[in-house]
Amino acid sequence: MSTPVLAAANVTKSYRLGKREIPVLRGVDLALMPGERVALLGASGAGKSTLLHVLGLLDAPTSGQVLFDGRPVHDLPVAERARLRHEHTGFVFQFYHLIPELTALQNVLLARMMATSTLAYWRTRGAARAAAMDLLAQVGLQDRLHHRPSELSGGERQRVAIARALLAEPKVVLADEPTGNLDSATAAGVVELMFSIQQQRGLAFLLVTHNEDLARRCDRIVRMRDGVVQGEPART
Amino acid sequence: MYRLFLAVRYLLTRPINLLGMAGILVSVWALVVVVSIFSGFLQQIELHVRSASADISVHELPAWAEWTPLERALRDDPNVADTARRLVHYGMLSRPGQRPASPPLLGRSALHGGDQPFLFVLGIDAAAEARVTGFGSWLENPEIPAELRVADRTRPLAADAGRPRVLVGLERLQREGLHRGDTVVLTSGRLQSEPDGQKGLQQVTLELVVAGAFKTHHGGFDGNNVFVDHEVLRAALFPDAPDGVQEIAVRCRDAATLDATATRLQRAVARVLDRGDDRAYGKVQTWREKNGQFLASVEHQRGLLKIVLIVIMVTAAFLMLATLSMMVTEKTSDIGILTAMGATPLGVLQVFLACGLTITAAGVVLGLLLGTVTSVFLEEIRQFVLWATSIDLFPLKVYNLDRVPCAIDPLWLLQVAAMALAVGTVVSAWPAWRAARHDPLVSLRGN
Ligand SMILES: Nc1ncnc2c1ncn2[C@@H]1O[C@H](COP(=O)(O)OP(=O)(O)OP(=O)(O)O)[C@@H](O)[C@H]1O
Ligand SMILES: [Mg+2]
Numbered sequence: 001m002s003t004p005v006l007a008a009a010n011v012t013k014s015y016r017l018g019k020r021e022i023p024v025l026r027g028v029d030l031a032l033m034p035g036e037r038v039a040l041l042g043a044s045g046a047g048k049s050t051l052l053h054v055l056g057l058l059d060a061p062t063s064g065q066v067l068f069d070g071r072p073v074h075d076l077p078v079a080e081r082a083r084l085r086h087e088h089t090g091f092v093f094q095f096y097h098l099i100p101e102l103t104a105l106q107n108v109l110l111a112r113m114m115a116t117s118t119l120a121y122w123r124t125r126g127a128a129r130a131a132a133m134d135l136l137a138q139v140g141l142q143d144r145l146h147h148r149p150s151e152l153s154g155g156e157r158q159r160v161a162i163a164r165a166l167l168a169e170p171k172v173v174l175a176d177e178p179t180g181n182l183d184s185a186t187a188a189g190v191v192e193l194m195f196s197i198q199q200q201r202g203l204a205f206l207l208v209t210h211n212e213d214l215a216r217r218c219d220r221i222v223r224m225r226d227g228v229v230q231g232e233p234a235r236t
Numbered sequence: 237m238y239r240l241f242l243a244v245r246y247l248l249t250r251p252i253n254l255l256g257m258a259g260i261l262v263s264v265w266a267l268v269v270v271v272s273i274f275s276g277f278l279q280q281i282e283l284h285v286r287s288a289s290a291d292i293s294v295h296e297l298p299a300w301a302e303w304t305p306l307e308r309a310l311r312d313d314p315n316v317a318d319t320a321r322r323l324v325h326y327g328m329l330s331r332p333g334q335r336p337a338s339p340p341l342l343g344r345s346a347l348h349g350g351d352q353p354f355l356f357v358l359g360i361d362a363a364a365e366a367r368v369t370g371f372g373s374w375l376e377n378p379e380i381p382a383e384l385r386v387a388d389r390t391r392p393l394a395a396d397a398g399r400p401r402v403l404v405g406l407e408r409l410q411r412e413g414l415h416r417g418d419t420v421v422l423t424s425g426r427l428q429s430e431p432d433g434q435k436g437l438q439q440v441t442l443e444l445v446v447a448g449a450f451k452t453h454h455g456g457f458d459g460n461n462v463f464v465d466h467e468v469l470r471a472a473l474f475p476d477a478p479d480g481v482q483e484i485a486v487r488c489r490d491a492a493t494l495d496a497t498a499t500r501l502q503r504a505v506a507r508v509l510d511r512g513d514d515r516a517y518g519k520v521q522t523w524r525e526k527n528g529q530f531l532a533s534v535e536h537q538r539g540l541l542k543i544v545l546i547v548i549m550v551t552a553a554f555l556m557l558a559t560l561s562m563m564v565t566e567k568t569s570d571i572g573i574l575t576a577m578g579a580t581p582l583g584v585l586q587v588f589l590a591c592g593l594t595i596t597a598a599g600v601v602l603g604l605l606l607g608t609v610t611s612v613f614l615e616e617i618r619q620f621v622l623w624a625t626s627i628d629l630f631p632l633k634v635y636n637l638d639r640v641p642c643a644i645d646p647l648w649l650l651q652v653a654a655m656a657l658a659v660g661t662v663v664s665a666w667p668a669w670r671a672a673r674h675d676p677l678v679s680l681r682g683n
Pocket of ligand 1: 015016017022024042043044045046047048049050051
């Protein structure tokens with residue numbers, strides 16, 4: 001057995017509301033193998049987004065461990081966690097979170113700027129531009145490079161977000177209801193795109209969704225209930 | 237890299253931020269221009285005062301002080317080139333049978349002219365005075381019209397057919413319509429012991445012939461002083477003290493060491509005037525010390541203006557604070573995704589700090605440039621405004637100047653830049669810190 005690329009080991013998370021402690025995750029164990037496509041299902045408020053944030057090092061677990069390539073990473077210093085997020089994890093969210101002041105191309109390029117100094121970026125800007133344009137072409141937006149988010153449709157915006165998540169060539173993509181805001185036809189297109197890129201690049205892929213059909217197209221389904229997960233095989 | 241890139245994009249899409257920049261620009265501009273004018277003004281005034289002063293003056297001499305031993309002591313100093321004695325008295329100058337005109341405002345210190353009918357009478361030895369001060373050039377000032385010039389420049393105060401002469405400041409002479417050769421009466425007084433042992437004031441009247449005009453660069457000096465021959469004044473006021481002296485003007489060889497020289501001369505004078513009564517007689521001052529209060533008052537005004545203008549800068553900074561805060565509030569939605577992409581709170585802070593610093597830097601650079609250009613071309617600008625609107629922004633005549641003064645001090649430019657950058661950093665830091673403390677998960681969960 002190879003090591004999981006990303007894993008949660010007995011992770012708990014509770015929020016404090018005034019004097020009350022609200023447990024959201026109550027001991028979650030979850031392992032994501034390299035190249036594996038996992039769906040995370042569960043009722044609204046079950047804690048799916050919370051788990052995704054903890055796995056993506058955006059939020060700290062109350063107890064338990066987050067392991068990246070078998071190495072505990074949840075209590076690394078802020079800058080180290082930021083670097084791991086940048087290098088190894090791509091995020092796709094329901095509401096795209098594009099930066100409205102930037103064009104599609106600039107939004108994608110921002111992922112490259114994130115970790116490079118001005119000088120280093122300036123020297124390699126040609127390569128960065130080519131990579132970003134290539135990715136945007138892969139998601140079918142070669143004609144929308146210089147459009148602002150406000151000039152793009154919902155599906156197009158999500159494609160930009162996907163290209164952005166992939167530019168740094170992460171090992172893991174964490175997607176939180178990426179099609180939740182799209183109509184079914186557009187959603188289908190976006191899903192096909194994501195799955196084909198995932199397969200092509202051998203990405204570990206955690207997909208939070210409410211859609212059972214979508215979930216069944218993954219290697220594995222994980223259901224969340226009362227802050228714990230229960231696994232089951234997905235593909236029939 | 238993303239910090240600068242985002243900062244620039246954020247700023248370019250929000251023209252409202254130009255407001256903050258304009259505020260900084262205007263305040264930097266004003267600090268540069270106004271202080272340059274004042275510094276130039278101060279330089280000019282110093283030049284004017286200097287041109288009407290001796291390098292060093294010995295004054296506050298006691299009534300029994302004698303010229304010969306004092307002069308010998310002063311000349312012993314290696315830096316003393318020459319000395320001239322003066323009598324300094326007071327009086328009123330009028331045409332025979334006329335009263336002098338009343339002054340516009342009693343007691344006003346005359347910055348620009350001889351408006352006081354009550355004036356100082358300086359009894360001088362013209363030849364010695366010309367060696368020690370600019371006296372010679374005061375008589376040859378090109379602004380003096382030919383008919384008011386002294387006839388014999390080598391002996392300007394020599395008696396005219398037995399009648400003593402007087403030199404009057406050019407403006408006073410013209411204002412009172414006096415001509416060379418006119419007779420004027422100087423009315424003064426002196427203390428005299430009465431038979432009953434009391435001291436009483438005795439009127440002294442001198443009939444004088446106008447020898448011509450003099451003009452220094454210092455209007456206040458010209459308007460309030462007249463020159464008569466030392467011997468004439470002494471005989472009228474102190475007939476019993478042939479070697480008496482009230483003030484000594486000193487010219488130095490090395491003008492760079494006036495302060496040290498003055499200190500030495502002070503000791504020398506004290507030695508000569510030592511009566512064993514534990515009192516130090518006589519006061520030795522450089523021209524700068526002697527006019528210290530006057531020069532300091534202009535400097536003080538410059539200081540006050542600086543404070544007022546710095547307050548403007550702080551106000552401009554508040555404007556910037558408001559626009560930056562608005563921007564941060566609007567842009568918290570981006571903080572979630574930036575964090576997900578690998579930004580740290582410090583990075584987020586730097587994005588917004590870079591916004592504020594870019595605004596400040598742009599304002600400072602433009603303000604310095606514009607301020608310097610304005611300062612350099614002030615005279616041209618004044619003339620243009622005068623031509624276009626017939627408004628004189630800076631009436632030169634009032635200050636005895638021939639162009640708007642301006643002295644740009646690079647150190648002051650640096651200070652202004654540093655001040656603006658400091659203020660800009662402080663007002664950028666607060667919104668930036670607020671952005672850094674914003675929970676990225678709030679933006680990610682939101683909508
Ligand atoms: N900052 C917080 N403070 C308190 N409670 C919180 C906080 N963030 C989330 N929660 C709670 O945690 C629980 C899980 O939230 P989470 O967003 O993970 O659910 P979810 O499974 O993603 O739901 P959905 O399907 O609607 O997106 C919810 O009950 C929510 O109210
Ligand atoms: Mg959720």
